[in-house]
Amino acid sequence: MIKNYTYENGALKMNPSSNESSWIHICPPISQAEITEISENFDFPQDFITDSLDVDERSRYEKEDNSNFILINTPVLNSEDKPNEAIYITVPIGIILVDGIIITISQANNPVIDKFLDNRVKGFNPNDPKQFVLKLFEHNVFSFLDCLKKLNLKRNLIEQELYNSSRNKELKQLLRVEKSLVYFVNSLSSNDLLMMKMKRTDFLKLRDDEELTDMFEDSIIDNSQALEMSNVYTNILSGTMEAYASIVSNNLNTFIQRLTIITIILMVPTLVASFYGMNLDYLPMSDNKYAFYLLIFISILIGFILIWFFRRERKPKA
Secondary structure, three states: OEEEEEEEOOEEEEOOOOOOOOEEEEOOOOOHHHHHHHHHHHOOOOHHHHHHOOOOOOOEEEEEOOEEEEEEEEEEEOOOOOOOOOOEEEEEEEEEEEOOEEEEEEOOOOHHHHHHHOOOOOOOOOOOHHHHHHHHHHHHHHHHHHHHHHHHHHHHHHHHHHHHOOOHHHHHHHHHHHHHHHHHHHHHHHHHHHHHHHHHHOOOOOOOOHHHHHHHHHHHHHHHHHHHHHHHHHHHHHHHHHHHHHHHHHHHHHHHHHHHHHHHHHHHHHHHHHHOOOOOOOOOOOOOOOHHHHHHHHHHHHHHHHHHHHHHHHOOOO
8 A cells, every 4th residue: 555645734635646745655455566656756776665674674774776664673562462473563664865856664553653644743744764764763762762662561550460379360460571571682683773873874964964963863863762661670570470480389388388298198197097997816906805996096196296397397507
């Protein structure tokens, strides 16, 4: 699907012609014929579009004749709401700058692009490609930070439930949060390297514009902050999972120990009773009418002795 936009009177408007547009947005579904047509019309490689639609593509930039290509990763809510899937994943956004026109390519329902399409970005002007790219970088980082806050809040709620219960449901939810954070760390690291390299090579030609340079540096700082937050949350979550695994292991050991003690306590009286269950003629007290009660008393006495012994062994020594 190819959508053409022009910017008039501070708002975006749909335009039927791509040649008269200042911004062209491409999202699935799109046919190979449409990809070929738009790439030939603006003279840029088709790989710029196909790579932007590949969810496994990493952040990078390329220069091809008269066109510049930038690809960054952005967070989106995972459409597959399954217990073994991450809550958030990252998908690429492709940006092509050619002949003063901006072409963006993304997966459907990308929240960062939707902000621009809904005119919810202050100071956004697609007629200025450099400013557009920087605004996109800025709001992409804001989207990461917002998702990180939501993940951290969800982690805290799950931990509170986990301390009060030992269900697998909470552990699976923590694993989903952990997978999301792994996606975020990898994507933010890749975005950070991309922006640092773009700044070093002056890919967008910003050195003569102090305002845009400051905006770019702010985006780099915010992205580094988001990366640091992701690493901190990942470390906290890993520590929580390890601590809970230790708690579960200790509880299991205590439970097994109690079962072992109970088994031993019950085994000795059973052993005494089994001796007198033998079909022999000359068992002690076989002619005593109180033999049954005496054996019950002995069994109970041995049981209490064993309980006293194990309780004494469990007491800490001074």
